Amino acid sequence: MSRLAAHGIEATLPSGWDGAVFCRTPGPGESTYPIMHAANFALPSDRGDYGAGAVESMGSGGVFVALVEHGPQSVSTPLFAKRGFALPLAARHFNPAGLQRVIRGQAGYQRFFNEAGRAFCLYVVIGSVGNARRLANLATGLLESVSIGGVPS
Template structure:
């Protein structure tokens, strides 16, 4: 049976042996002044607009409460068969242009993964990062695999989780009171 998560207008599922959660980033009082625009691993990152936005995380290992938005504290201990997926929302004012101009949740492919896509080198591991918009909402998808050499086997596992992601559009979220 699959694990399911549904919160803040984001839904996803993962295999039953994965961890899966959707939470809101800590608000300004917990991390005032911290700005997150890339895979920083900050424990309490706050988007540039200062509004707490949702973060979806899925992993083949348990996700400790102290895990950073981009997997800080967790990706360091991934084994060669492990996968970590993070979907971070940014302010809707960023949606549909610039870095977030690409539309739709991306598909993952082994060719998109490389060791130099991680914030710091972790031997043998690789990552991919995609910025995009869905329904007037801006997102970053950051994925880490425990072994670049095993990417042909690991990336399809990550992609299977990513393909289950669905997002409620910004207009509906505002109408229902689910977006600031």
């Protein structure tokens, strides 16, 4: 079991889970915001914000969670009007069409919300639709440990 804390995001990872809280280096004229990744399989160092490069190696028992912050200008927009994670996640929340990139057998869940005055997208991928109930419970267990504070100064 490990504790992650950075950029106002804290999480307790179950044993055997990989995770990271990071902020990409902005390019010229670009702003970047914190991202949390967590997975119950080995996360490659080189991966996209929404898990590209990682979910391809995920097994049927895999769970990948991305919490991607958007800029403060997004907080008041209708897309981010919902509050919090809305747990627990259930099998019915996951849909193969909810994936950023369709990989056979996998299913995804996406939710845009605001928390502590910050705008986030939660994106969860599970390795097998057939295991959706068990994997949704694993994702819920992780997300129940996540707390989001105000924007760090």
